[in-house]
Amino acid sequence: MIKLHDLYFKPFISENEIDNAVQRMVDEVVSDVQDEIPVFVGILNGSFMFVSDFVKKYPNPCEVTFIKLASYEGVKSTEDIQRLIGLTQDLTNRVVVILEDIIDSGNTLEEIHRIFKNEKVKKLSIATLFHKPEAYKKDFKLHYVGINIPDKFIVGYGLDYNGLGRNLPKVYQLKTTQYMTNFVLFGPPGAGKGTQANFLKETYNLVHISTGDVFRYNIKNETALGMLAKAYMDKGELVPDEVTIDMLRAEVEKNSDANGFIFDGFPRTNAQAKALDDLMDSKDSQINAMVALEVDDEVLVERLLGRGKTSGRPDDADEKIIRNRIKEYYQKTAILKDYYAAQDKYCGVDGVGSISDITNRLTAVIDKL
Ligand code: IMP
Numbered sequence: 001m002i003k004l005h006d007l008y009f010k011p012f013i014s015e016n017e018i019d020n021a022v023q024r025m026v027d028e029v030v031s032d033v034q035d036e037i038p039v040f041v042g043i044l045n046g047s048f049m050f051v052s053d054f055v056k057k058y059p060n061p062c063e064v065t066f067i068k069l070a071s072y073e074g075v076k077s078t079e080d081i082q083r084l085i086g087l088t089q090d091l092t093n094r095v096v097v098i099l100e101d102i103i104d105s106g107n108t109l110e111e112i113h114r115i116f117k118n119e120k121v122k123k124l125s126i127a128t129l130f131h132k133p134e135a136y137k138k139d140f141k142l143h144y145v146g147i148n149i150p151d152k153f154i155v156g157y158g159l160d161y162n163g164l165g166r167n168l169p170k171v172y173q174l175k176t177t178q179y180m181t182n183f184v185l186f187g188p189p190g191a192g193k194g195t196q197a198n199f200l201k202e203t204y205n206l207v208h209i210s211t212g213d214v215f216r217y218n219i220k221n222e223t224a225l226g227m228l229a230k231a232y233m234d235k236g237e238l239v240p241d242e243v244t245i246d247m248l249r250a251e252v253e254k255n256s257d258a259n260g261f262i263f264d265g266f267p268r269t270n271a272q273a274k275a276l277d278d279l280m281d282s283k284d285s286q287i288n289a290m291v292a293l294e295v296d297d298e299v300l301v302e303r304l305l306g307r308g309k310t311s312g313r314p315d316d317a318d319e320k321i322i323r324n325r326i327k328e329y330y331q332k333t334a335i336l337k338d339y340y341a342a343q344d345k346y347c348g349v350d351g352v353g354s355i356s357d358i359t360n361r362l363t364a365v366i367d368k369l
């Protein structure tokens with residue numbers, strides 16, 4: 001991820017993909033132009049890098065010139081195109097290929113056609129490295145298109161955001177950050193995770209996603225993913241990570257107006273933690289922290305034994321079983337602690353004290369995320 005001025009951008013199109021697109025465009029132009037000597041007209045500023053790479057690949061004699069137009073303000077295309085440098089050479093009877101870095105609304109292209117209206121060129125064609133079909137509002141034919149992209153703001157490879165980013169050799173896409181606060185909640189059995197998650201989701205307008213609940217919901221409602229998960233479980237097999245992550249993705253998408261998510265019961269492995277990072281990244285978001293309630297073993301045992309007296313849960317009644325569950329928790333979560341600590345995202349919170357004391361400690365940590 002990179003930051004330009006106030007905005008964040010994430011890698012989108014690699015140097016290699018750009019290179020292949022440019023080469024393909026050159027090949028197409030070569031076969032159309034045949035033995036004419038074309039004049040390539042680059043549209044400054046954005047096209048300088050594309051024009052440079054394009055003509056370096058062009059295997060035959062050619063001429064290169066530039067027009068300088070300006071239309072963009074910040075991240076928005078404007079109607080008002082300014083002609084800063086017009087045509088400086090006679091193009092009568094020449095084969096002209098316009099080289100554009102990007103065609104978005106098509107306003108700039110309209111101005112180019114206006115410029116060429118009175119030029120008696122032999123043939124005028126338009127080549128653009130990037131094109132946003134969803135944003136394009138004109139009817140002018142685009143003869144050569146490198147890469148179609150969605151209607152999102154990009155920088156790099158000549159394209160800028162308020163002056164910055166033109167020098168980047170690959171293309172980055174603007175992150176329109178969704179879901180500001182996301183964390184995975186950890187805690188050994190008896191740490192008070194459920195209680196605290198309930199407070200936190202109210203305080204921060206977060207959605208609490210408990211993997212266990214998501215599984216039960218999908219199986220009970222016989223969703224496609226639920227049936228798939230059940231098929232594995234019925235065979236006594238573990239549900240593959242992809243199925244689980246698809247369920248979580250559906251939960252995330254269902255709650256697009258949430259401020260963020262508390263993940264509970266997931267991830268359990270490095271691969272799952274990575275998959276969760278990828279899921280959040282695909283939503284232009286991220287996991288901000290692993291928040292782990294830390295409670296001394298003896299306190300946990302005491303709490304669970306107390307709970308066992310009233311809850312009737314058999315696994316809360318036996319001290320040996322309780323100690324085993326706690327031990328297992330630490331064995332299983334150690335790798336995840338390492339995973340998140342490596343990204344500087346591990347936040348241990350003292351889970352001993354009154355419920356409100358612990359809530360206060362948690363909110364102090366989350367406020368800083
Ligand atoms: P159009 O006139 O809307 O087609 O926009 C064309 C011009 O807007 C391009 O030459 C660029 O200078 C600029 N532009 C359009 N989309 C982007 C983008 O995603 N990033 C950076 N500049 C852009």
Ligand code: MG
Pocket residue numbers: 043044045046047100101102
């Ligand atoms: Mg341009």
